[in-house]
Structure formats: structure tokens, C-alpha cells
Amino acid sequence: MDDLFADQNEQDVKRIKQLRDELNRHNYNYYVLNQPVISDQDYDHMMRQLQDLEKAHPECFDPLSPTQRVGSDLSQGFKQVVHERPMQSLGNSYSIGEVQDFLRRAKDGLGGEPVQIVGEMKYDGTSISITYEHGRLVRAVTRGDGVRGDDVTANVITIKSVPLQLQPGDWPEKFEVRGEILLPWKNFERLNKERQYNEEPLFANPRNAAAGTLKMQNSAEVARRGLDAYFYFLLGDQVAISTHVERMEALQRWGFKVAGHTILPSIDSVVDFINYWDKERKNLPIATDGLVFKLNSIEQWATLGSTAKAPRWAIAYKFAPERECSRLRYISFEVGRTGVITPVANIDPVQLSGTVVKRASLHNEDIIRQLDIHDGDYLYVEKGGEIIPKIVGVDLKRRAPGSQPVKFVTHCPVCGTPLKRVEGEAAWVCPNKYECPPQITGRIEHFVGRHAMNIDGIGEEVAVQLHESGLVNNIADLYDLTQPQLVKLEHFQDKAATRIMRGLEASRQVPFARVIFALSISYVGETTARVLTRNVKSIDRLMAMPAEQLAAIPEIGPKIAASIVEYFSVPANRDIVERLRKAGLQMELSQEELAGHTTKLEGKKIVISGVFAHHSRDEYKAMIEQNGGKNVSSISKATSFVFAGDNMGPAKLEKARKLGIPIVSEDEFLKMLQ
Numbered sequence: 001m002d003d004l005f006a007d008q009n010e011q012d013v014k015r016i017k018q019l020r021d022e023l024n025r026h027n028y029n030y031y032v033l034n035q036p037v038i039s040d041q042d043y044d045h046m047m048r049q050l051q052d053l054e055k056a057h058p059e060c061f062d063p064l065s066p067t068q069r070v071g072s073d074l075s076q077g078f079k080q081v082v083h084e085r086p087m088q089s090l091g092n093s094y095s096i097g098e099v100q101d102f103l104r105r106a107k108d109g110l111g112g113e114p115v116q117i118v119g120e121m122k123y124d125g126t127s128i129s130i131t132y133e134h135g136r137l138v139r140a141v142t143r144g145d146g147v148r149g150d151d152v153t154a155n156v157i158t159i160k161s162v163p164l165q166l167q168p169g170d171w172p173e174k175f176e177v178r179g180e181i182l183l184p185w186k187n188f189e190r191l192n193k194e195r196q197y198n199e200e201p202l203f204a205n206p207r208n209a210a211a212g213t214l215k216m217q218n219s220a221e222v223a224r225r226g227l228d229a230y231f232y233f234l235l236g237d238q239v240a241i242s243t244h245v246e247r248m249e250a251l252q253r254w255g256f257k258v259a260g261h262t263i264l265p266s267i268d269s270v271v272d273f274i275n276y277w278d279k280e281r282k283n284l285p286i287a288t289d290g291l292v293f294k295l296n297s298i299e300q301w302a303t304l305g306s307t308a309k310a311p312r313w314a315i316a317y318k319f320a321p322e323r324e325c326s327r328l329r330y331i332s333f334e335v336g337r338t339g340v341i342t343p344v345a346n347i348d349p350v351q352l353s354g355t356v357v358k359r360a361s362l363h364n365e366d367i368i369r370q371l372d373i374h375d376g377d378y379l380y381v382e383k384g385g386e387i388i389p390k391i392v393g394v395d396l397k398r399r400a401p402g403s404q405p406v407k408f409v410t411h412c413p414v415c416g417t418p419l420k421r422v423e424g425e426a427a428w429v430c431p432n433k434y435e436c437p438p439q440i441t442g443r444i445e446h447f448v449g450r451h452a453m454n455i456d457g458i459g460e461e462v463a464v465q466l467h468e469s470g471l472v473n474n475i476a477d478l479y480d481l482t483q484p485q486l487v488k489l490e491h492f493q494d495k496a497a498t499r500i501m502r503g504l505e506a507s508r509q510v511p512f513a514r515v516i517f518a519l520s521i522s523y524v525g526e527t528t529a530r531v532l533t534r535n536v537k538s539i540d541r542l543m544a545m546p547a548e549q550l551a552a553i554p555e556i557g558p559k560i561a562a563s564i565v566e567y568f569s570v571p572a573n574r575d576i577v578e579r580l581r582k583a584g585l586q587m588e589l590s591q592e593e594l595a596g597h598t599t600k601l602e603g604k605k606i607v608i609s610g611v612f613a614h615h616s617r618d619e620y621k622a623m624i625e626q627n628g629g630k631n632v633s634s635i636s637k638a639t640s641f642v643f644a645g646d647n648m649g650p651a652k653l654e655k656a657r658k659l660g661i662p663i664v665s666e667d668e669f670l671k672m673l674q
């Protein structure tokens, strides 16, 4: 019997260590990289397991355990600032019973004193602490590891809803506000669309997108993305207001947006509040992942204090993710522009977060195997981050006896070519690059895209139509199209044909770098195309370059180099390039580009200030002009950004902050010109 216990003990201790390691890894992915690899529910579940095990094994206590500390977002490149008061997390609850437990504990801690509960939205962004002195914003700092955070003032002042100067009022000389920085749904979706287009990794949800944006080195880009902010704490030694609700009202008067606060006089009203917001939150323009209940009396906050990780006078209530179960009808296999096969689960339609879901991507074969999906299974589907439906599991109880694991196709479902698996990657690929129809039409769509040749009027349907009619088999064929040919196509009107013809004409002026991007060479995205053209300067030189020479260009690794050489080794591709050249496309850098003239700073009014490490101030002024920008001497509302070196004058800095003008460092500036 003793042995049995010893065994169990040993297993628990091992599991504690394992969970701590795993949670630390997920914290890093989530808070620093902003790219979580598991769902919040799975993370919370692991955290609970660890909490339970640690409770059963007090001898394993470790102040560094993830149960004892908030996950750290500290990252390189920012000045770190120690918080005057530590920034904590919140305890979690998932049911009304747990909220009641919380209230009971709080009342016990207060010796039975009556309490008043305030309900608020739990915004799903990233927390920020902002210090104000004499009515002005002086510093904005992330939560960091709770004790110290990153100074992200330059980025926060680009957020229009953060007051830089307070409304006249009774604010104390110095105070701190805390709140949530958010990326509204609309801006989040726009950002992910752009990223998808540029083949950059997508943000899993608005929270990760907001956190990632706040940590960018380029304030101009931060401003462009459109962050927003809501506030939910007012703190400071000089703050003489004794309830949370009155503090929020004061913040509102001073010019802040606050987290709508409601006094809830009974547990029934707490239940009503939960039920109301569970539905109503879907109509908000920003993401929320729950509600927060706080005690109203600040004095009671002081009496109750906090644990290592969270206050005892507040608790988060997390909404359950919407999940439905639905029957798998069949798996379809879709072929992308690069030949990658994506399996998609087609399920009986179900209603989820207000929309009907019929399809959900399964991404690749490994995921199908991990989930162990059989034909005819009932699948659980959730809306991850509330937008993209995701298959999260199988209801094994409903599995038909004798059902077989689903089979992944072995041949391309469109052209029938046997599939290949790229070494080291999860994806299966149709290798029939040049004749597989979806790959051909995918390349046409890519070629005409906004970031490539920017030819209007050719979406997915038209690309397929052009291909099926036999008119366009590759991108060079586009330039042989004539208006009468287009008008003859089904459902095609004069206007649409004219638009395409005009777009083709205008595309002859599109700069060389975008032509290279438009060709669909594997691994050559927008940035790589720019690096290539800057270094290689003409298509003839690019076609003639051996792999080693290409790989020697900074940022071009052996993988990209091999892919470029492979592309130009195919006679059909060389033929396409020659035909595009004849059609009048830009096949080298223009005289202006060669002379260093670009439009990268076009329309920008730039104030330069301070001393620099890499070039003199005059050199930078010349560079601004060369790239289409304008040097201006003093900061005004019309200034696009301040290009700041070391020792920039404090008066200028202050003025820029006051007007919300972004500050760009030397490194950031050089990056802009890349």
C-alpha cells in the first residue's frame, strides 16, 4: 500500500514539473510572441490541474511557478520601468457558483461586513498602466512581469482615445490609470486580411493582435492599425475618492473611456447581468472574454489585499466559448496557388455566434490524425477567437461502430497527380505546378492582386472563367486579351471588360519589385521581392544568378535562393518572363529608383531632431527628400512624424507627445526605407 502512495506521489511531482514547463512555454508564445499554439480553454484547464496538484503537494511550492506569477510580456528593445504598484492578473470563475464562493470568501475576510458588487466588461486586449502628472500623460507601461513593464509611451500616444491632456477638472497632481488596449473587430479583420495577403502569420485573436501591435518599433505603423483603449482602475496616493464607481465616473469626466460599471445589489442581479452580456457582448465593436466583478469600496480592497497573483476583492467570470456538435458529411480537399492541399470538414449546418457554420478548415493531415476523426463522426466545432470556426474534438459516444479513420487523398483531387509531402512540413502538395487548374488560376489571382499588379476586375470567378474559356493559361496570356474576346464571355459586360483592359494598361507602370512579387515564385513575398530588386536591379541579372550568389544577399537564405533558381530553370517560366517583357512590364529598377529616388515617404512631413549614429543629420535630410518626404522645422498638427536621434530636446518631445505625433527612432527610420 505504501508503495502505491509513493508511486502516486512521484507521478504527481513529475506532472507538476511537466505542467510548469508547459505553461511557461505557452506563456512565452502568448505574451511575448503573441502567437499562442493552444486555445485559452486548454491553457486554463492545464492551469487548474497545476493549481489542484500544488494544493495537494504543498511541499512542491515554488514562488516561480506559473500559478504564482502573471505571465511576462517583457520584450527586447524597450526601456523597462518598475511599477509603483504591482500589476496583477485576476482570479477566474466559470459559473455563478464560483462567483458566490468568491463573495463568501470576501465577506468572511471582512468579518461579515456588507459588500457592494460592481459588474464590468472584461475586455480582451492587453493591459496598460498610464501615469498622468499635472493633467498630462507622462508614461505608458505594459504589465510586463507584474513588477516591471515595458515603456511603450511612443506607441500609446498614437491611440486617439487615450487623452494626452485631461479635460479641466478636479484631478490630482499625479495618478495612475489602468485599462485595456484593444484592436476593434473591424481593424483586426482588416489587419489579418492584409497579413493573409502578404502570407504573414495571422493573429489568433484581437488580443494577440493588440499586444503585438503595442510592441512594435514603428509608431507610424501602430497609429495606422487603429488601437483603442478602455480604462477600469484609477489609482494613486493623492486620489481621495472612496468607491470604484465614483472613480470611474471621475475618469469619464476627465476624458477617458471607461468599462461600463453597474452596481449589482443582489446575487440575482449578478445572474441577470451575466445572462444579459453573454448575448449582448456579441454586438460590441470590440472583443470581450467575460465580465469582472469588483467590490465597490476601496477601503475593503485594502483590507482584503491580494494573493501573489490576483486581488481578493475582484474576480473574472469567463464566458464559455460557443461550441456545437455536428455530423461530418465529408472532407473536401482544396488546392491552393502553391499546390498545398488543405482538408476542410463539411458538416451539417449549425448556428454558432450568430452565423451558420458549414465548413471548417482542418489545416493538414497531422491535425486530422491528432483529432482521430472517423468517417461520419460527430465533431465539436467552436468559434476560435470568435471568427474562424474550428474543429476541436470528436464525440466518441456517437461514433458508429466499425467506422474507419478518414483517409487523406493520395492524388490531387483536381488534376489527379500523386501528391508529395514536403520534407519537414505537415503539408501535402500537388507537384503538377504548371498544369493543375487551381494552381494556374491561383497564380492569376495573385498576379492581379492589389499588392502585385493591381489589376481590377479579375476575382476568383473571373480567373476561373478566363482559364476555362482557354483564353488565359498563364499570367503572360493576360496581356494578349482583347476587349472583344472579353465581351464574348458569358455574363461579361462592356464596363467590366473596359476595367480589365485599363488595369492591364496601367500595370505596365508597376515598379519592378512588385512584378517580381507578382510572378508567384515560392517563398518570395513582398519584402523579399523588394530586397531582391534592390540588390539585383534587373530581371536579367536575377535569372543569371547562381544559388550561392543569391543566398549571399542579406535576408535571402538558401531556401529562397533555391526556389528562385528552380523557377527560372523551367523553360515555360522563362517564356512567360520574355512575353511579359514584350508586353512592356518593368523588368528593372527605373532610373529614379537607381538614383535612390522612391516614394516611400511621399506626402510625409518630417521633423528631424537630435544626433544620430549611422548618418549625419544632413545626410538624413537628403534621404528624406530622395524618398519623397518633406523636411519641416517645427512640430505642428500636420507633422507626420518626428525622426528622433539621441538627445532630442525635451520641449520638442513634449510637444510631439501633446499633439500625438509619432516618434520614429533611427533604426525604425532605416527600416522604413528598406
Ligand SMILES: NC(=O)c1ccc[n+]([C@@H]2O[C@H](COP(=O)([O-])OP(=O)(O)OC[C@H]3O[C@@H](n4cnc5c(N)ncnc54)[C@H](O)[C@@H]3O)[C@@H](O)[C@H]2O)c1
Residues within 6 Å of the ligand: 026, 027, 029, 030, 031, 036, 037, 038, 039, 040, 041, 043, 044, 070, 071, 088, 089, 090, 092, 120, 121, 122, 123, 124, 125, 126, 127, 128, 143, 179, 180, 232, 259, 292, 316
Ligand atoms: N492560449 C495560451 O497559450 C495562453 C497562454 C497564456 C495565457 N492565456 C490566457 O490568458 C489568461 C491569463 O491572462 P491574464 O493573466 O492577463 O488574465 P486574464 O486576461 O484572464 O485577466 C486579467 C486581465 O484582465 C484584464 N481586464 C479586462 N477588463 C478588465 C476590467 N474591467 N477590470 C480589470 N481587469 C480587466 C486586465 O488586463 C487584467 O490583466 C489565461 O486565463 C488564458 O486564458 C492563454
Ligand SMILES: [Zn+2]
Residues within 6 Å of the ligand: 335, 412, 413, 414, 415, 416, 417, 430, 431, 432, 436, 437
Ligand atoms: Zn493538381
